[in-house]
Amino acid sequence: MNSKETQKKTKLSAENVNFYYGEKQVIKDVSLSFKENEITALIGPSGCGKSTFLRSLNRMNDLIESSRIDGFITLEGEDINSKECDVVELRRRVGMVFQKPTPFAKSIFENVVYGVRLNGIKDKEELMNIAEESLKKAALWNEVKDRLHQSALSLSGGQQQRLCIARALAVSPEVLLMDEPASALDPIATEKLEEGIKELKNDVCIVIVTHNMQQAERISDKTAFFYMGELIEWGDTKKIFHSPDCMKTAQYVSGSFG
């Protein structure tokens, strides 16, 4: 590890996390941490628990009845599952972008500033500045700057996904969780999205679930390989892809199964 890397602060950390849907355990004793200015890819075959683990990082699973988590997940050292944790504030600090774009049937501008308005900011100039900055970070500004008041639904799928990223960024999160954000996009839109994501790590810590091995290799600094609810191996992306410690990891990244 170089000295720059050791200086990076851990943002989010999971310690001995187990997760259950009813009786069924789908995450088994997972410990994993995420540093600022880093992109971590979560990979593994379908059903291994990547999305469940991702969603547990900002308590999106709270909404699922009969689900249960134990172990610790901390954001800058604070237990996110404690009674004292304000879930609304947690989700502001740990934002999420889903598999399919989820724009609201509102203008592009109103989509971006939606959460900002909910936080009580009303000043038009301030809202416009936030919208511009967020759209620039999401690599969408140049394509929409002349049509901010048109419907977000008029955008292409790739643009809608970048809009959702801008909306998530507008409330200044520290961590951004992404669940297969490019799965509904064509290769060109995917490339644009990936370029945007790579830039974002200057501002936020990113955790991304992807089925696309090339994508994981292209954009992430760290990769975590899950298999049947267990974290088999995690570390530098180069190592996971080219000289992993476990046979299972080598088989998965080379496409032998999954």
Ligand SMILES: Nc1ncnc2c1ncn2[C@@H]1O[C@H](COP(=O)(O)OP(=O)(O)OP(=O)(O)O)[C@@H](O)[C@H]1O
């Ligand atoms: N709401 C739910 N209720 C019950 N079981 C669930 C629920 N959501 C997921 N599961 C189960 O938990 C396990 C892990 O699912 P999860 O979606 O986290 O895996 P994944 O690795 O993200 O899969 P994929 O790559 O296919 O999206 C699977 O067996 C799945 O069927």
